Amino acid sequence: MKSVVTTIVTAADAAGRFPSQNDLEAVQGNIQRAAARLEAAEKLAAGLDAVTKEAGDACFNKYPYLKQPGEAGENQTKVDKCYRDLGHYLRLINYCLVVGGTGPLDEWGIAGAREVYRTLGLPTGPYVEALTYTRDRACAPRDMSPQALNEFKSYLDYVINALS
Amino acid sequence: MLDAFSRSVVSADAKTAAVGAGDIAALRQYVAEGNKRLDAVNAITSNASCIVSDAVTGMICENTGLIQAGGNCYPNRRMAACLRDGEIVLRYISYALLAGDASVLDDRCLNGLKETYIALGVPTQSAARAVAIMKASATAHIGETNTPANGGSKFRKMETTQGDCSALVAEAASYFDRVISAVA
Secondary structure: OOOHHHHHHHHHHHHOOOOOHHHHHHHHHHHHOHHHHHHHHHHHHHOHHHHHHHHHHHHHHHOHHHHOOOOOOOOHHHHHHHHHHHHHHHHHHHHHHHHOOOHHHHHHHHOOHHHHHHHHOOOOHHHHHHHHHHHHHOOOOOOOOHHHHHHHHHHHHHHHHHHO | OOOHHHHHHHHHHHOOOOOOHHHHHHHHHHHHOHHHHHHHHHHHHHOHHHHHHHHHHHHHHHOHHHHOOOOOOOOHHHHHHHHHHHHHHHHHHHHHHHHOOOHHHHHHHHOOHHHHHHHHOOOHHHHHHHHHHHHHHHHHHHHOOOOHHHHHHHOOOOOOOOOOOHHHHHHHHHHHHHHHHHHO
8 A cells, every 4th residue: 555654665675775864754744744634534534424425415416317217326226326436435535644645546446447437337527526516515624624624625636637 | 565554544444434533543643653753763774784783793692603614604605694684674674663564574574584594594593583682772772771781882872852662662672573473
């Protein structure tokens, strides 16, 4: 799993050297930013179900045709799966906030997503809409501190850009 | 390879759950102790050659057969290989201490090490003893409990802010113990 520390250790190991001062400084930088992202991760984990529901509702409100026969949300089972997928993306964002990098999203969320959606005939637009709603709805200090919110939104944007 | 953060992510993913408050509290502890941890890694890396050479010479002093003909440190070539291995083990322990997780040590150093040593005829008892001496020296440097009496002419104290770093000393010791139990 890619994170700041594992990247540094991999590079040091490839060169066969002990962790250098540069490496320690890089870890220090990661640690200094950790408080905000851990706060965001904790708040997101606490409200994960509510955020997922809001995002999904926003998406089906904007694209009601999705619930018509032959569309991606034609029955409750399929609608539930949309909510589940949104929950997965938010959970992966929680992981990214914990490790301080996009590793979890890259490895478990984005790699192969385009091919899967094309095979299943799913539109990615509604996912973008749902996550954009979450991004614009989240605000500081109601949900979390401004710096934490900044970290959270940067990962939301990362997913949005990957799905767009 | 994992670190303290990705370890909690991987275990949460196995349950398809988000990383919750409990795990995050533990990670906050890692963050709060971050500077201590970097000082501890620095204590190992700055004294690496001293720690390694002292451990290998100590191992030989206790068992001089190693440097007589037929011993496993006998020609310089094999003594050099021994010093190199000591440095490699210490290097992976420094990685594990930096990451706060033993996976890098397990995956890249200990996996198959015992089998390799047995195949090469390296006495694993002696290897374990050298690691035990490295443990004593490294933990003394991290905890700054070394004294001129046990440091001798090479005595050196790390100059860091004084504080309680017993948790880090215990963590570093656990990585050395991991190596010892893997080769013994």
